[in-house]
Amino acid sequence: MTLSVREFMPDIAHADIxxxxxxxxxxxxxxxxSIDDVARRLGATKGRIxxxxxxxxxxxxxxxxxxxxxxxxxxxxxxxDSSDLLTRWTRMATVHxxxxxxxRPFQRVVWEGVELALRGSTTPQQREELDxxxxxxNGYGDIFREVIAQGRSHGVFEFEDLGIxxxxxxxxxxxxxxxxxxxxxxxxxxxxxxxxxxxxxxMRGLGGKRQTx
Amino acid sequence: MTLSVREFMPDIAHADIxxxxxxxxxxxxxxxxSIDDVARRLGATKGRIxxxxxxxxxxxxxxxxxxxxxxxxxxxxxxxDSSDLLTRWTRMATVHxxxxxxxRPFQRVVWEGVELALRGSTTPQQREELDxxxxxxNGYGDIFREVIAQGRSHGVFEFEDLGIxxxxxxxxxxxxxxxxxxxxxxxxxxxxxxxxxxxxxxMRGLGGKRQTx
DNA sequence: TTGACAACATACCGGGTAGTATGTTCATCA
DNA sequence: TGATGAACATACTACCCGGTATGTTGTCAA
Numbered sequence: 490m491t492l493s494v495r496e497f498m499p500d501i502a503h504a505d506i507x508x509x510x511x512x513x514x515x516x517x518x519x520x521x522x523s524i525d526d527v528a529r530r531l532g533a534t535k536g537r538i539x540x541x542x543x544x545x546x547x548x549x550x551x552x553x554x555x556x557x558x559x560x561x562x563x564x565x566x567x568x569x570d571s572s573d574l575l576t577r578w579t580r581m582a583t584v585h586x587x588x589x590x591x592x593r594p595f596q597r598v599v600w601e602g603v604e605l606a607l608r609g610s611t612t613p614q615q616r617e618e619l620d621x622x623x624x625x626x627n628g629y630g631d632i633f634r635e636v637i638a639q640g641r642s643h644g645v646f647e648f649e650d651l652g653i654x655x656x657x658x659x660x661x662x663x664x665x666x667x668x669x670x671x672x673x674x675x676x677x678x679x680x681x682x683x684x685x686x687x688x689x690x691x692m693r694g695l696g697g698k699r700q701t702x
Numbered sequence: 703m704t705l706s707v708r709e710f711m712p713d714i715a716h717a718d719i720x721x722x723x724x725x726x727x728x729x730x731x732x733x734x735x736s737i738d739d740v741a742r743r744l745g746a747t748k749g750r751i752x753x754x755x756x757x758x759x760x761x762x763x764x765x766x767x768x769x770x771x772x773x774x775x776x777x778x779x780x781x782x783d784s785s786d787l788l789t790r791w792t793r794m795a796t797v798h799x800x801x802x803x804x805x806r807p808f809q810r811v812v813w814e815g816v817e818l819a820l821r822g823s824t825t826p827q828q829r830e831e832l833d834x835x836x837x838x839x840n841g842y843g844d845i846f847r848e849v850i851a852q853g854r855s856h857g858v859f860e861f862e863d864l865g866i867x868x869x870x871x872x873x874x875x876x877x878x879x880x881x882x883x884x885x886x887x888x889x890x891x892x893x894x895x896x897x898x899x900x901x902x903x904x905m906r907g908l909g910g911k912r913q914t915x
Numbered sequence: 916t917t918g919a920c921a922a923c924a925t926a927c928c929g930g931g932t933a934g935t936a937t938g939t940t941c942a943t944c945a
Numbered sequence: 946t947g948a949t950g951a952a953c954a955t956a957c958t959a960c961c962c963g964g965t966a967t968g969t970t971g972t973c974a975a
Contacts, residue, residue: 516821520733523962535964536924545963608729649899656881657874657903664873686862690870694907736932748934749954758933 494595497558505531506538511552511594519549519601546611550618553602556595557625563588564632574640575697581633582662582688589665590680596666599626630655637695647696654695661691707805710771718744719751724765724807732762732814759824763831766815769808770838776801777845787853788910794846795875795901802878803893809879812839843868850908860909867908874904 494504494511509530513522524545528534542548563584570577589596603626605611606619634655640646648654665687672679707717707724722743726735737758741747755761776797783790802809816839818824819832847868853859861867878900885892 517823518731518733518817518821520731521823524964525962534924537922539964540922543964604731608731610730610734648903649895653896653899654903657877657900660873660877660880661870661907664870667873668869682862683866686866687870690861690867690907693909694874694903696906737934738932747954750952752934753952756934 494555494559494592497555497562503541506541506548507552507555508594510548511556511598514549514552514601515594515597519605524548546615546618549598549602550615550622552595552598553622554625556592556599557622557629559592559595560585560588560629568632574636574643574645575692578633578636578640578645578697579688579692581636582658582691583684585633586662586665586684586687587680589663590669590684593666593669596663600663600666630659633658640695640697645697658691658695661694662687707768707772707808710768710775716754719754719761720765720768721807723761724769724811727762727765727814728807728810732818737761759828759831762811762815763828763835765808765811766835767838769805769812770835770842772805772808773798773801773842781845787849787856787858788905791846791849791853791858791910792901792905794849795871795904796897798846799875799878799897799900800893802876803882803897806879806882809876813876813879843872846871853908853910858910871904871908874907875900 494508497504506527510527513527513530516522517526524535524538527548528538531537538548542551564581567577567581567584570580572580599622602619602622606623609616611619634651637646637648637654637658638651641648641651646654665683669683707721710717719740723735723740726740726743729735730739737748737751740761741751744750751761755764777794780790780794780797783793785793812835815832815835819836822829824832847864850859850861850867850871851864854861854864859867878896882896
């Protein structure tokens with residue numbers, strides 16, 4: 490259900506560049522990352538990158554977009570889920586959190602992209618791209634927002650302000666992009682265990698009724 | 703109980719510079735902020751800043767340290783609180799969250815400082831300062847960590863991994879530094895209401911028993 | 916086989932910015 | 946009162962990095 494980069498990029502050259510860029514941007518941030526850094530990680534030079542992307546900002550935007558594309562694709566199968574609300578929310582939250590862990594470099598770049606978009610203060614053309622990203626991510630957030638809103642009106646969840654609750658929920662679910670690191674010898678079960686704890690925290694935070702874990 | 707910058711800086715000149723720097727760093731981030739930006743906000747020039755701080759990195763570090771100083775000072779009165787654990791945790795969490803809102807520029811810079819420290823990749827001397835910041839903040843985090851650990855062993859809280867729970871709790875409590883903006887006409891009660899919702903979310907997330915709000 | 920184009924590498928330029936070196940003003944104190 | 950130094954402003958330098966212009970290699974079609 491979770492997707493990797495290459496399934497989105499049939500063109501290997503682009504996938505390699507995007508992956509290297511995502512890693513660099515994650516490690517040092519947008520401004521501190523030079524195109525030469527990305528090229529060095531690829532074992533190549535600037536020329537290769539500028540042949541495919543007109544500017545650094547476009548490369549960054551593409552990494553962000555790819556990250557969000559993967560998120561949308563991951564929860565897409567759950568759009569038609571007809572389970573009860575709490576089950577549906579739990580599935581969505583679990584998939585989302587797993588996504589944060591398994592495509593962490595991209596998700597962290599998305600986070601910085603959203604921050605840059607909110608700050609403003611860039612060139613008009615880049616502004617356009619970042620605003621697109623913002624709308625793209627807001628649309629994604631609205632999917633969850635709607636579910637927890639329904640959940641509250643059905644007595645499944647209990648909270649006051651919908652906007653605040655949504656923010657807090659996403660902060661919890663997204664948080665692994667900041668503190669998760671793959672331990673050597675970590676099993677699939679270990680990771681599932683972490684994800685479960687994160688989702689449980691968010692569910693309880695939303696005032697959700699306890700369900701069988 | 704919450705403290706402002708000037709109470710920490712008897713020297714007004716330093717307080718002005720730190721406040722301007724905090725605002726600039728918050729708005730554009732460390733790398734994208736030039737010393738001239740800070741000077742411009744002060745209605746001054748570079749000379750003034752370099753007269754007090756040897757380098758940009760030192761100014762940044764000082765902003766971080768000041769932010770953490772304010773946090774420590776804010777919860778200091780609660781160290782000797784002999785109330786029951788849930789009450790004590792709630793008071794600490796409330797003070798902390800209020801701190802995030804009322805000194806938001808500084809707290810946001812602290813966040814970026816921690817990120818820079820975790821990434822590494824800087825000059826050795828700055829590395830030293832950032833590592834100091836990291837230890838300083840970890841010490842602060844341990845205060846909360848101990849309280850929720852005790853709370854769990856006394857049946858007040860319920861969660862699995864202590865480290866993960868602490869991370870998730872702080873993500874929730876810190877989150878206003880990302881999404882809080884002061885609304886025009888916002889009253890003191892409005893702000894208290896926001897803080898209460900954040901604290902409630904975190905408490906429930908930790909598996910805390912509901913108490914009278 | 917050759918021309919033409921894609922996919923890069925190499926070499927270079929220009930703007931922005933951290934940091935410095937030097938002036939200038941003003942207060943304080945011997 | 947003049948000497949001294951703190952607290953800045955001004956002027957300048959050096960470097961890094963984004964972007965471009967040009968060179969090189971391989972492939973493929975006619």
